[in-house]
Amino acid sequence: MALIPSRTKFRKSHRGSRAGNASRGTKVDFGEYGLQSLGRAWITSQQIEACRVAINRALKRKGKVWIRIFPHKPITKRPPETRMGKGKGAPEFWVAVVRPGLVLFEIGGATESVAKEAFRLASAKLGLRCRFLARDAH
């Protein structure tokens, strides 16, 4: 099931800024391997779900997956063939704001080759460059 917030303070939000690099969530904290973003994007809840399915299929139930991002931001869209004005459109979907350096997914309990393949399949579902990351001793 796609991820959406259960309750929000406001229905609609401004576009905000995607500038700069991620300052938090840049390390592998839960599992042994991670998928780190190298670009910036709005990742939709559908994309996150597609990645989760791809990773779980590749792991064949031999690992644990952590999703490190959540789509907190509502995105509105105007209906087709409407004139300008008449206020902001209705909320259509939810996105997670991703900046370079953010760890998107983590895997634990699987071998490196399996984790690499799972992340290769998952990164194909995202519209941004990603790289494989292993837990660092330092």
Next chain:
Amino acid sequence: MSQRSTLQVAPRKRSGTGALKLLRREGLVPAVVYGKKFENINLKVKAKELRDLLARSTSANILVDLHIEGGGVQLALIQDVTHNALSGNLIHIDFHAIKEDEVIHARVPVRLVGESAGVKLGGLLEHQIHTLEISCLPKDLPEAIVYDISALNTGDFVHIRELPFPDGVHPKLAGDVIVIHIAPPRVSAEPVAAAEAGKAGKGKPAAKAAATKQAPKK
């Protein structure tokens, strides 16, 4: 035990974002040394020396003899290393000034060796705590806590009290906290559903047959 290295450092007067960016461009890394009853000193270290030091060690727990230019020698523990998340370049390093006879607190990685019997049978290795906070004297500081998981079967747990701590090393967490768990293999939902459907399929003709047998009696 954790290795002990030496590092040449110099006091630093420059501070602030712009000045430190220039410092990094010169091949130096800004650092700071602090400690109990010890006045903070801003330092600069050669990036290459620091990289070599970190590359040589297998864990983050490194005891360093800081040769401070014009300030003598100070024993310190590397408390924190900040890297750039994208390039991996060193941004800053924190040294914690310590004394040989004083108990220190450090975070030590828990390293697993071997392949668990439970994992070979399809179980899932759940490594729940990757680093442990410990207290010990500097001379007793281990590089890592190594645990052999080859004897672990499905459903087995390893608690903190079961880890092989060297003498003089005490964990901060309680002994009954779980560090490793071999979870039983997750049974696929699809084959089970298919099997149930198969059973139901087999059952239906029998029920039908029973119904047909009963029908003529009526």
